[in-house]
Each structure stands twice: as C-alpha cells, then as structure tokens.
Amino acid sequence: MTRLFEDFEVPLGEGVAMLRGFALAEEDAVLAALESVTGAAPFRHMVTPGGFRMSVGMTNCGALGWVSDRSGYRYAPCDPETGKPWPAMPHAFAALSGRAAAAAGFSGFESDACLINRYAPGAKLTLHQDRNERDFSQPIVSVSLGIPAVFLFGGEHRSSPIRRVRLEHGDIVVWGGPARLFYHGIAPLKEAAHPRLGGCRVNLTFRRAG
Ligand code: SIN
Ligand code: FE2
16 A cells, blocks of 8 residues: 655654554454454543543553553553453564564563553544653553554653654554653544544554553
8 A cells, every 4th residue: 555644754763763564464463452352341431630531442451551540540450440350462462562662672572561542533642751651761662553643742841842743554653762751642533434443543552561
C-alpha cells in the first residue's frame, strides 16, 4: 500500500525511533491476540483522579495493568472490574515489542505491562508524561493499529514545542533514554475506516512497569 503522508516524516530527536509499518509483518497474530485479550478484559472508560471519564477506552494485559480512578493512577496486577489478574501477555505482543525495542537500540526489553487504548472518532489523549513506571532506563514501545491518528510529541516540559506526527496502522514509535519522560498525546481522532479495525484506532503501549 502506498503511503499518503510521507511529508510527515520529521526526525523526532535523540532517543526516539519511528518504525513505519514495523508491525505489519505480524498483523494477523497481533490482531488475533488483541481479540483474545479484549474478550477476557473488555475496554472500559476509566475515570481520572479529577473525576472525568476518559474518552479513550482502555484495557490491559501482562503482569501489571495501568489503571486510573478517583484515587489516582497506578499499576495493578488485577482488573478492578473483575478482581482477576489481567490476561497474560500474548506471545505475539512480547515478541513484537521486544523486536521493536531492539530495532530502536534498546536490547533486552521485556514488557510486563501492555496498556491497550481504543479511540473512536473524537477521542483524544491530552498531553502527559509516562511516569508511573519504576525504571526510566526502559523505553516505551507504542504500536498503532486501525485508523490514523496525529501523535503530539513534545519535550521535557508541558510547554515544550510540539511536533505533530501521523501514525498509521502498523507504525511503532519507541522512545527512551533522553526522551523517556517527554510529554506526548493524541489529537482528537478524525473519522475514517480501516479494513481490519473498522472505525477505530487501537494503540498498544508496552512498558516495563514493575
Ligand atoms: C499513550 O500515551 O498512552 C498512548 C499514545 C497513543 O495512543 O498512541
Ligand atoms: Fe503515554
């Protein structure tokens, strides 16, 4: 498939790798694993500590899952909806995230937490840092699936300049090292259709949380 937006290809700086189409070779295995995880732990809209319902639907797999509620953000071994452990990390997810991290220069990455975000048109993720993890020497591996999104990638401070990068099905962004705590977010999604995922975008964020 030809890409329509090559002109979005801007270098994102030290510690950041944009791996275009990296997940496509394992698309079928990844989508099958996604279906099995979301069957066991369905997407839900979590509430922020401030009491707002997030527009992004979320679930997790792996030993730890990222959760938000009125008491704050944290990693938890069990799904608060069921009290049961999050679904195990599928092999296809572990293999893909490890390969992507290595391709970006972070060898030996073993994710224990995969946050799965589902965006319908209009959903967004405001600028934030990923800082609930224990070891900031480990990178973030972020896999985009489904309809395109605009990734907002900033810097060390909330006020740092923001780059806008289009993310499409199969693209992976890895950030770590000097960029590990950089602010990032997702602009409100535009309506589109994807042959495999319909009208939504799904993002897999792999982290070493514990
Ligand atoms: C995140 O920052 O947790 C997810 C970013 C994305 O959906 O691409
Ligand atoms: Fe994040």
